[in-house]
Every structure is written in structure tokens, then in C-alpha cells.
Amino acid sequence: MTSLPPETRVRADTRALAAGLPARSPVVDRIRRRAESLAVWLELTYNLAVRDVEIRYKHSLLGLYWALVNPLLTAAIFSFVFTVIFHANTRPVPYPVFLITGLTFWNLFSTSVTSATTSITGSAALLAKLYFPRIVLPTAAVLARLIDFAFSLVVLAVFLGIFRVPVPWTALGVIPLLAMQVLFTLGIGYLVASVNVLYRDVAQLTGLVLTIWIWLTPVMYPLSTASPALRAVLLINPMGALLQAERDLLFCGSLSDPLSLWTAGAWVAFAFVGGLAVFKRIEPLFAEVM
């Protein structure tokens, strides 16, 4: 660490004394300024996220209740298809509960990524006029979906109550798993948001990829029905491994496959850091392209 030249320190101390404040070391001062700056970043992100939710449900009759209608309707349709037509067996967990758990966590990922994709391109006017850290936009887009997710959790809790599914104390372990999922989502969000600035096809492609991805993730079907070889391949998918672990901790009280959770952890770290790296690489081109 490089320290300030003595004359600078003297000037800083003199200014502090003149202002009637005790002299502070440059390190403490820098930490303080960084903490203040970080607090502003977080405040801006929070405000953008809240505003995102407000805009989305403004002038709608149901408002935030749409966050409940979507998973409920999807769960109803798929429950009918998978239980009545395909006779899916998810015992001891009733299929509707199994499904709505999967949809709750999957929707957090897919809607967040979809929102993040257009978060930069959709704010062209704002970007052209103001300077602020661009990374705040996809971050806010992802975090805004956590508010919808909180509503979906209420629906899940109601379903658990209706079907009298016991929830073990290990359910608390879902919190770190959720943190991992959010980091993974943020990483993918940074990637698609920045690349979408260069190639607008990304917005279309993201929708397609998510449509395929949901079928490669055990959202609607249990992994127990798959052969060991297929199960091993499906669990390469970090979202599949996270979802499986979330269900295990919510319903079974232990992890059925810790091995895949570790590899998923490695993918989460890579997605987050790699997504950030791509974002920072493309960021200087935003102004030029937009």
C-alpha cells in the first residue's frame, strides 16, 4: 500500500484542523469514502428495484397479485397434465406441492434473467444523460424479482399447509442455497444484459434458451424417475442441482446429492465472476453503441 507524501498528509491534517475535526489517517478516510460510496450504490440499486416493481404493476387491477396468479395458474395446468395424464409420482410429496416449489425457484431465475436482458437497452435515455455505475441496472432488475419471489413463497407456504407437508428444520438451509441462486442469476444477468447491447438477438435467444433450460431442470419432474446416467447428466446443470438441493432441504431433511451441489457452487462462482468480467469488458462500448 502506498502512503501519501508527507506534505499531502500535512495539508489534509491542516484542513481537518481548520474545520475543527480530528485528523484522520488516509486509510481510514479512504475506507470511509468507499463505504459511503458503496452505500450509495446499494441505495440506488434498491430504489431502482422498487421502482421497477412499481412500474410493472402500475395501472393494473390486480397489481402485485399477478405475482401470485402466474405460479398458481402454471401449477394448476401442469398438475393436471402430469398427475392426470402422465401419472407423475413424487411421493411422499404431493405433486402440486412438488411442482409449485420447483416453479417458485425456477421463476425467480427465469424472470430475473429476462428482466436483466433488456435492463441496459431499455434504459438508453437514462444512460445518455446521466452518469452512474451501469452495473446497477441489471442488479436492480434481478433484485426486483426477489419481491415477486417473496409473494410466491407465501403461495408455497399456503400449499404446504393445505397438503399438510411437514417441513423439517433443514429448510433453513434453503437460505444459503437461495443466495447461491441469486449470485448465479446475477452472473447470467450481467452477461446477457451486456451482450444484448451489442447484439439485440440476445433478448430473443434468452427466451428460447430459458424454454429449453426449464426442461433440462427438474422443475416439473422428479429426478428419482430418471436413470442414474440421465440423472448424472441432468445434475451438471447448476440450476438443476440447486433446485434438487432446495427440495431436499425443504422436504427430506438431508441432501440426496452433495456432490452435484459442490460442482454447482463452482459454476455459481464462475457465472458470477465471468458475467461481471464480460460486463466490465463491454461496458465502455455502451455509450458508443447506444
Added chain:
Amino acid sequence: MQDDPLGPPITGCPVAHVKEHWRFHIISPGERAVTINAPGIPEAPWAEERPLGSLLQLERLSRWAWVLGYTAVLSTLAALQYRLGILPAGDLRDVSAIEQGLWQLLHHGAGAVSTITGHPLLADQASYVLVPLAHLYGIGGLGALLVLQAFALGLGYVLILSLGRQIGASRAAAHFAGILYLFHPVVLGAALSGFHPEALGVPLLFGLVGALLAERWGAYAALLAAFLLDSLWAPLAACAVGAVLLVRGPARWGLLTLLLGALVGAVDLDLVLPRLAGGSVPWWETHFGGLGATPAGGVMTLAAHPALLLGWAVRPEAWALLALLWGPVAAAVLARPPRAATVWWVPAAALCEAGLLSAHATLASPYVLATPFLAAVSLGALRERTPDSPGRMRIAWLVLLVLVLGGAAWQARQEGWEVSPRRLTALYAAIDAIPSRAPVAAEGLALAHLADRDEVWPLDSAARRFLPEGTYIVLGSRGRGGLSSPEAARLQQVLARAAQARVVLSRDDVKVYRLVQPLPPTVSR
């Protein structure tokens, strides 16, 4: 728009915040963005300060993205191999041995004997690093170890870039050396052939070389001490580094390193291992038993017959191995011819020689510890060179590609395991049919997946011992359904007509028996 200095109204713009004293507003839909640049008004904090320091610096992020991407891909491949049994039988047995050894270490202490190897895990090769790893295994299982191993190997990339800066190599040259290292067949082989504690020594060795170049002797001493706890190959590597330092200086540190390496090696081989393994030294017997019964005897044999040091030269596979090991260095030299020789080839050559002298010359253990030195040789060849012609660089990348493909083919040639999805289903049904703590005799994939218990034996050693009542015996768990040894075949014959065994599961050539009475040895010892 030109008439309006503030520009058009922003619609749909998020209202986030209004801070009057900053030089910006984020405003409601329909309002206008206003930029205030009045003198005396402080700028927004992020205009002049990075709140996370250099954490979000592009170069740093890119570096770590390489490491984490490498970790993710290799740990996923290793996990897939373990799940699908796509590993040579020897590697599956090694995985089983280390898993059961860690289980015993965690639950019964350092002296607990592994039922697979017949000696405690620490007696295997004095890898003291396995003591903390046993706790990690207890928390996260094998997955934690595989991810840690891939991360430790991937860290080499960041450390090569750091070494590159230290010796004045350009960023592009250091990046090229880093890629050479990451795709080195030995590094890939170590990550994809089960778990090797030696892999954890690789970043320590990189750190050791870095500390030495920077002449940070405190860090050097700490890293050397940590490295010597890694495995029995570590004292050899330390002695080689000491020899280099003796010649290049500072000789004081060279002598200290040499003596410390020799002391730790001697203490391990003469005191610790014989005490743990009941008088024998399994590591020595496995690798160098042919040279003499004891390390001292081995040294005497080599002194009397120095030609033995080149005994490997008549084996074609040794030359193939050498080509894979040193090929990436050749690629670096091709990219930019070296101005001066670098001394780091000495420890690399010493480790290669030790590996080739071993009775198991294709094991990755000593060679993976040679990779930091090989990377240093590559960096030495690349440093301070102006970029050469694109044609030369293309040839270098082509050589690298050939080496990577050659390494992959070499690795694939050793994969003797073929499990059809149908057979895999039967194998997993057999594994699921066995209670979690019951004694087990198995081999191949079943042995690897059932190793986390007190009593588990490979079929060949199970046939030679008294098996207690309640033991589960899994037959047909090798890839093609064949048995590994005549002992296992004999056990199968006895079980087929024994009254004391009951069939628990029989599916697609996979059979699980449960002993309802104790079974005496089916093969004489």
C-alpha cells in the same frame, strides 16, 4: 430536441433517488433529467471513487474467471466420471482407498487402519494435509475434495501471471504460459483421475518459486514448511529446489532447503511411516521396492548400478510420457525462442526421473508437482521477447492443440471402464440395496460408492479373509461384468452354492448377497 437543452422527456425512467447536492438527478417518468455541474457542488461519490477498490477491475476479474471456469469444468467432469464409473479400475480403487481412509481418519483417528489398503491413510505417503481434509470430507463429502483439487490446480494460472510480472514477461506471454499450464496433460490427468493430495501442493510450489524470485524469505519459509506436509514427493522437490539455490544463490537458503527436505523425507520414511504401517513402508514398496527393501538400500543399489537411472529409456510409454510432459515447454520455445536457459528444468527433471523410476511410472503424482517448474521454464523462455511473427505463434498454438489432443487420447486409452446405462441402473440399485453402515465386499464402481463405512473390502482381499455375518457382497460391479482377479472369481463360485449367503438383489449380471452366517476365507492367504 435541439431547441431543448435538457433533451426530450425520459419516459419509463425509474425514479430512484433525488440528491440535490449531486450532479445528477434520476427523475420520474415524464420529467427531465437535469445535470448540475455548479461549482462547489460535490460530485457523486462513484465519479471519483471505486467503492470495491480494485475488486471489479477488468483484468483481475478476467484472471479469476479463468480459474473459476477451469474449476467448474474440471470438477464437473470429475464428478461425472465418479458417478458414471468412467475411470480405470485402478483409479476407482484409489478413490475408494482415499475415501475410506478419510472416513477412518475422521471417525477413528490417524492410526485407524483402512480395510482397503491394510494400513492407515497417513502411512500411504505421509500426506499430513489429509488431516484437515478429513474434516472437509466429513462436511462436504468427495465433492468438496474434487472442487478443491480443481481449484488448487486452476490457481496455477493466476500464479503464473504473477510470476510473469515478477520476471518481466509481457502479459500476453504470461497468459500463453498460463494456458499451456492449464491444458497440460498432467494437470488435466491429475484433476480427472480421482483425488490426489499432491495437487494441493501445486499452488504452494508456485508460491515458493514466486517468494524465491521476490526474495521474500519469510513467505518462502512458510510455504516450504506447508509444502513439505503435502506428500512424500514434496521432500524430493524441496531438495531439488535447494540444489538450484545452492548453485544460483543464496546458498544459505539453498542449504537450508536441501537439509530440511532431506530431514523431512528421512523422518517420514524411517520413523513415521514404519510406525504407522507396522514396520513396513507401503509407499516405498509400491514405487521403489524393486530397488531395495529400504530407502537406504535403494540408494545403494542406484549408486552401484547408475545405469538403472535410465532403465526407463527402453520403454516406449516412458518416452510418450516425457513428450507429453515437456511438450508444452517446447510449444513455448517455439512461440518465442529462449534467450537464456532457465534453471527450473532441474527440479522438473528430478521429479520426472523419480516418477519414471517408480514401478507405477504412469501415476500423475510426481509429474503434477513438476508442472510449476515446467511453467517457470516456459515463462523463462517467453520473457522479454518482442512478439514474433504471427506464423510462429500459430505453429505454437498448433503444437499446443496437438499436445492437448494427444494428452486426451492418452488419457482415454487408459479408461478401461465401460458401463452401459442399463448396467449402471442395476449397479445403483445394488448400491441402494445396501444399508449405510453394513460391512461390504465389492469392487469397481460399487466399491467407490460404498467406501464411506468402517468395513469395506475389495473382492480379492475379501476372498482371503473371514467375512462376518451381515456382510453384503456385490458381484459384477466391474465395467463389463468381469471379475478383477482369480480370488474374486473363486469367491463368486463359493457364494453361488453357499448356504450362508442369501441373494438380496439380482439384476443384469449384478448380484448382491448378504451373509446370514460368517464365511471363512475362500482362498488361502
